Amino acid sequence: MTETADSGPKALVELTGVNKHFGALHVLQDINLTISQGEVVVVIGPSGSGKSTLCRTINRLETIDAGRITIDGEPLPAEGRELARLRAEVGMVFQSFNLFAHKTVLENVVLAQVKVRRTDRAAAEAKAHALLDRVGVAAQADKFPAQLSGGQQQRVAIARALAMDPKVLLFDEPTSALDPEMITEVLDVMRGLAAEGMTMVVVTHEMGFARSAANRVLFMADGRIVEENTPEAFFTNPRSDRAKDFLSKILRH
Amino acid sequence: MLFEDGNFGLFRDGFLRTVELSAASAVLALLLGTLLAAFRVSPVPVLRSFATVWVGVFRNTPLTLLFFAVTFGLPRVDVHLSAFVGAVLALGCYTASFVCEVVRSGINTVPVGQAEAARSLGMTFGQTLVQIVLPQAGRAVLGPMSSIFIALPRNSAIAGAFNVAELYSVQQTLSERGYAIFVLFFWVALAYLCISAAVGLAFRRLEHRPAVAR
Ligand SMILES: Nc1ncnc2c1ncn2[C@@H]1O[C@H](COP(=O)(O)OP(=O)(O)OP(=O)(O)O)[C@@H](O)[C@H]1O
Numbered sequence: 001m002t003e004t005a006d007s008g009p010k011a012l013v014e015l016t017g018v019n020k021h022f023g024a025l026h027v028l029q030d031i032n033l034t035i036s037q038g039e040v041v042v043v044i045g046p047s048g049s050g051k052s053t054l055c056r057t058i059n060r061l062e063t064i065d066a067g068r069i070t071i072d073g074e075p076l077p078a079e080g081r082e083l084a085r086l087r088a089e090v091g092m093v094f095q096s097f098n099l100f101a102h103k104t105v106l107e108n109v110v111l112a113q114v115k116v117r118r119t120d121r122a123a124a125e126a127k128a129h130a131l132l133d134r135v136g137v138a139a140q141a142d143k144f145p146a147q148l149s150g151g152q153q154q155r156v157a158i159a160r161a162l163a164m165d166p167k168v169l170l171f172d173e174p175t176s177a178l179d180p181e182m183i184t185e186v187l188d189v190m191r192g193l194a195a196e197g198m199t200m201v202v203v204t205h206e207m208g209f210a211r212s213a214a215n216r217v218l219f220m221a222d223g224r225i226v227e228e229n230t231p232e233a234f235f236t237n238p239r240s241d242r243a244k245d246f247l248s249k250i251l252r253h
Numbered sequence: 254m255l256f257e258d259g260n261f262g263l264f265r266d267g268f269l270r271t272v273e274l275s276a277a278s279a280v281l282a283l284l285l286g287t288l289l290a291a292f293r294v295s296p297v298p299v300l301r302s303f304a305t306v307w308v309g310v311f312r313n314t315p316l317t318l319l320f321f322a323v324t325f326g327l328p329r330v331d332v333h334l335s336a337f338v339g340a341v342l343a344l345g346c347y348t349a350s351f352v353c354e355v356v357r358s359g360i361n362t363v364p365v366g367q368a369e370a371a372r373s374l375g376m377t378f379g380q381t382l383v384q385i386v387l388p389q390a391g392r393a394v395l396g397p398m399s400s401i402f403i404a405l406p407r408n409s410a411i412a413g414a415f416n417v418a419e420l421y422s423v424q425q426t427l428s429e430r431g432y433a434i435f436v437l438f439f440w441v442a443l444a445y446l447c448i449s450a451a452v453g454l455a456f457r458r459l460e461h462r463p464a465v466a467r
């Protein structure tokens with residue numbers, strides 16, 4: 001009893017000494033990061049600072065050159081079935097949605113449940129309908145992705161990721177391909193998830209979302225985590241010059 | 254002349270043999286070619302190299318030489334095949350190298366985000382390929398694929414020179430019996446045309462299937 005009280009929430013994602021190069025470019029430099037169960041971490045920083053790469057290393061869409069990444073205590077396996085199994089625990093939502101273009105909305109949410117989790121079809125469909133309802137696109141279940149608006153597509157993508165019951169969800173600029181009026185509908189779904197205790201890593205420049213939903217903001221520049229703080233402290237009182245400079249630029253718009 | 258002396262039976266048997274040979278080679282080429290394409294995009298370096306070498310060898314060797322290798326080379330290493338099986342092997346392996354390249358370029362038309370999304374959901378390489386990538390590559394692949402399979406029955410004529418009693422060899426047999434060569438060529442050419450047209454038509458119908466058109 002006392003033990004759990006002392007250790008606080010469990011560490012779900014741990015990166016230790018992570019380094020990554022693209023050729024001569026050192027995109028991730030000595031990244032150390034621990035994300036606890038239920039935590040919402042927002043990653044911001046200038047273009048090319050390595051935010052997407054950081055996100056993608058966590059489910060090994062990008063390999064790393066050095067260091068260690070664990071999900072719920074398990075190190076990421078190299079390749080093959082073990083990796084696939086662990087990836088199913090880490091949901092990912094992409095900037096460009098990446099819904100399966102040749103499958104209906106429903107089938108997008110059903111497919112991996114059946115193929116990866118071996119859920120029977122009826123149960124998978126029931127779950128898919130419930131999730132589509134939850135993200136507000138139940139009426140679109142039988143359409144193809146191309147027939148939906150960007151905001152609807154992104155919400156389907158979130159439902160698709162949720163269908164795997166992931167331990168953590170990664171979002172790489174989920175709203176930056178969307179028209180302004182659709183951004184809110186996606187952010188609202190994400191806020192709902194945050195409130196329910198989903199562990200989330202969100203690359204975004206939506207400051208409103210960071211302030212209202214994040215527990216922590218990471219500021220990245222040149223492949224390093226330059227600053228990390230609560231959203232309130234970071235936005236009102238950035239410590240590093242890089243962060244001050246960056247915030248002054250994005251706040252001006 | 255076609256309807257004299259039981260020539261029609263000979264002609265019909267040759268025709269059917271050509272259809273059989275083409276169909277069997279096409280099935281082999283399609284399966285093997287798709288497998289090779291999967292190898293070429295696989296994360297395993299050995300498989301990638303294997304497929305690259307395969308395509309390099311079979312695409313650049315004249316088909317006649319492959320028939321020679323199968324007919325005279327394989328028996329030397331104690332592999333004895335019937336002339337028909339040997340012909341299917343030569344034609345199938347040769348055509349597979351073309352199929353592989355077509356499928357691979359089809360795979361490249363599918364945005365990488367599709368495969369990344371599948372992988373991020375925990376699908377294996379095989380599932381990603383079969384469920385997500387290949388079905389979407391299908392559309393881009395049909396056109397070039399139809400050229401390959403229209404050429405296949407014509408290429409199969411080489412088998413006639415290697416003891417397979419197919420359509421083209423019937424022409425030789427009959428011309429040895431003294432029939433006018435032009436007439437013979439006319440009927441043989443017409444028969445090949447029918448086969449090619451049938452293949453072309455089949456592909457045309459596939460292209461217009463709504464599931465593929467999407
Ligand atoms: N596959 C790749 N090959 C080579 N270089 C890459 C690759 N992916 C990213 N990079 C480079 O790595 C750096 C970091 O890229 P990354 O996409 O992580 O940045 P980011 O912080 O997400 O930027 P943005 O805000 O523009 O999305 C950039 O300079 C980028 O050009």
Ligand SMILES: [Mg+2]
Nearest residue numbers: 051052053173
């Ligand atoms: Mg990015």
